[in-house]
Amino acid sequence: MSGVRVAAGQGTDVWAHEGPRLLADLEHGPGLAVHRRRSIGRQPWPTSGRELAELLEAVDLRGRGGAAFPLARKVRTAAKARGRPVVVVNAAEGEPASSKDSTLMLLKPHLVLDGAQLVAQAIGADTIHVVVPGERPSVQAGVRTAMADRADADPVSMSLRQAECRFVAGESSAVLELLSGRPNLPVTTSRPSAVSGLGGRPTVLSNAETYAQAALLARDGVDVYCSVGTPAEPGTRLLTIDGDGDRPTVLEVAHGTRLAPLLAAADADADNGLLLGGYHGTWLPPAAVADLTVSAMAMIEAGAAIGAGVMLPLRAGVCPIRRTAVVVGYLAGESANRCGPCKFGLPALAHAVRDLALGAVRSSARIVQLMDAVERRGACHHPDGTTRSIRSMLRECPLEVEMHLSGSCTAAAVAVPAGAW
Amino acid sequence: MHGRRGRCPGWCVVSASTRAPDPARQQLTVDWQSCDGHGLCAEILPELVHLDEWHFPVVQRAVPKELERLARAAVVACPKLALKITKP
Numbered sequence A: 001m002s003g004v005r006v007a008a009g010q011g012t013d014v015w016a017h018e019g020p021r022l023l024a025d026l027e028h029g030p031g032l033a034v035h036r037r038r039s040i041g042r043q044p045w046p047t048s049g050r051e052l053a054e055l056l057e058a059v060d061l062r063g064r065g066g067a068a069f070p071l072a073r074k075v076r077t078a079a080k081a082r083g084r085p086v087v088v089v090n091a092a093e094g095e096p097a098s099s100k101d102s103t104l105m106l107l108k109p110h111l112v113l114d115g116a117q118l119v120a121q122a123i124g125a126d127t128i129h130v131v132v133p134g135e136r137p138s139v140q141a142g143v144r145t146a147m148a149d150r151a152d153a154d155p156v157s158m159s160l161r162q163a164e165c166r167f168v169a170g171e172s173s174a175v176l177e178l179l180s181g182r183p184n185l186p187v188t189t190s191r192p193s194a195v196s197g198l199g200g201r202p203t204v205l206s207n208a209e210t211y212a213q214a215a216l217l218a219r220d221g222v223d224v225y226c227s228v229g230t231p232a233e234p235g236t237r238l239l240t241i242d243g244d245g246d247r248p249t250v251l252e253v254a255h256g257t258r259l260a261p262l263l264a265a266a267d268a269d270a271d272n273g274l275l276l277g278g279y280h281g282t283w284l285p286p287a288a289v290a291d292l293t294v295s296a297m298a299m300i301e302a303g304a305a306i307g308a309g310v311m312l313p314l315r316a317g318v319c320p321i322r323r324t325a326v327v328v329g330y331l332a333g334e335s336a337n338r339c340g341p342c343k344f345g346l347p348a349l350a351h352a353v354r355d356l357a358l359g360a361v362r363s364s365a366r367i368v369q370l371m372d373a374v375e376r377r378g379a380c381h382h383p384d385g386t387t388r389s390i391r392s393m394l395r396e397c398p399l400e401v402e403m404h405l406s407g408s409c410t411a412a413a414v415a416v417p418a419g420a421w
Numbered sequence B: 001m002h003g004r005r006g007r008c009p010g011w012c013v014v015s016a017s018t019r020a021p022d023p024a025r026q027q028l029t030v031d032w033q034s035c036d037g038h039g040l041c042a043e044i045l046p047e048l049v050h051l052d053e054w055h056f057p058v059v060q061r062a063v064p065k066e067l068e069r070l071a072r073a074a075v076v077a078c079p080k081l082a083l084k085i086t087k088p
Helices: A032-038 A049-058 A071-080 A100-107 A109-123 A137-150 A172-179 A208-225 A259-265 A286-290 A296-301 A320-333 A340-357 A365-374 A382-396 A398-405 B013-018 B040-044 B065-077
Strands: A003-007 A013-017 A086-090 A127-132 A157-162 A203-207 A236-241 A249-254 A274-276 A282-284 A310-313 B026-030 B049-051 B057-059 B083-086
Touching: A003 A100, A013 A100, A032 A109, A032 A137, A049 A071, A049 A109, A049 A208, A071 A109, A071 A203, A086 A109, A086 A172, A086 A208, A100 A109, A100 A137, A100 A208, A100 A236, A100 A249, A109 A127, A109 A137, A109 A208, A127 A137, A127 A172, A137 A157, A172 A203, A203 A208, A208 A236, A236 A259, A249 A259, A259 A286, A259 A310, A282 A382, A320 A340, A320 A382, A320 A398, A340 A365, A340 A382, A340 A398, A365 A382, A382 A398, B026 B057, B026 B065, B040 B049, B040 B057, B040 B065, B065 B083
Parallel strands: A013 A249, A086 A127, A086 A203, A127 A157, A236 A310
Antiparallel strands: A003 A013, A236 A249, A274 A282, A274 A310, B026 B083, B049 B057
């Protein structure tokens, strides 16, 4: 596989590998002319919400931002709901370990924008909002150029907004708050945004990759789309693999591909277990990684969730408990400080996990007590995601936990690298 | 008047929105970003609400029929309007 260097900003370059679909023909660049040439002879786009939903259901296209919600359900609901619909493309990866949406926006912006136009035209939306990450200014510049290039041809007008530089800024309700002119933070929502979202209007909000996948599906048709992947999960998926925290690699792989060789291709180890799904993810032990395939179902069977496709393999000699402590410390600092249990509970939890990592406690009871105290008690899932990674650590690394409780972890002496994760 | 058990005269906006309950399934929920941990809900409705170590409410969601009156009193007592009764 060949690698393309993507300057995503924030000092860290991302390496993108050529892929079968979304990341095909990288050498031709992100320009509109190349994109249009590839789209010649495409299938006609669906003209109603119902038609589009049927197309999406034929391949069971689900959101690629982490929640894996069926896009067809959002489209159907928004098309039926009262009011003029709005389309929101969420490319604001708050998760610092994820780079796939930024990479996609930089390398293939027109695929994403095509997907947004496709959805907007089918459901009769009058505006498309594209939200890009604050941490990566080059993404905003790239998307602005792409939008200007195609402005004449697009029937639905598009606007661009930059999210704030924080973990929870990419959460869907936080994105809608930003677009409404309020602080870019999560809020409690009583109704799904497809019914009542931005300004009370029906809103289809999904991840950038989801729109790009929808554009590919509409361009090539169901048969071509399903020619890679597995019968249950057709098509491909973007992954971010970050082995040692300073060289994130973005790959596009067909569903059903074995994971271990991919880790090797990204210069990462598969022998020490990995944190699957990013900072809000799940630890998987080496034995589970060895024969895991890239598939949402296989990962659910392994007790994990693929989330936004982030894989953080552990380096040899680094202790998973210390790693988790660093992650939880970061997440506690990223609380929006609005919901009490998160504001007070996460710092307390970070403290408790750090105590475990330092070998300062003889029981993990306090960690469990604090996790029970913060779960499902907030406007967003930030507390739940944080406890998910801690719970999986306690479940999957019992030996290491035991060594820390008895004060005999030898890896504790190995310094945690100062990389992004 | 909102602090006393069930004494809300019923003309205020809050009670108007929470009146006429569905007898079958009422749920008590907290709007977390509004809640400041005043704790009046736990004073009025200790049967369903207790406070955690940071004085934020831990609520038992399902409201039994006999506690509906008290639950409504707790809802109107909240100075941040953060406690709600909802039907799933």
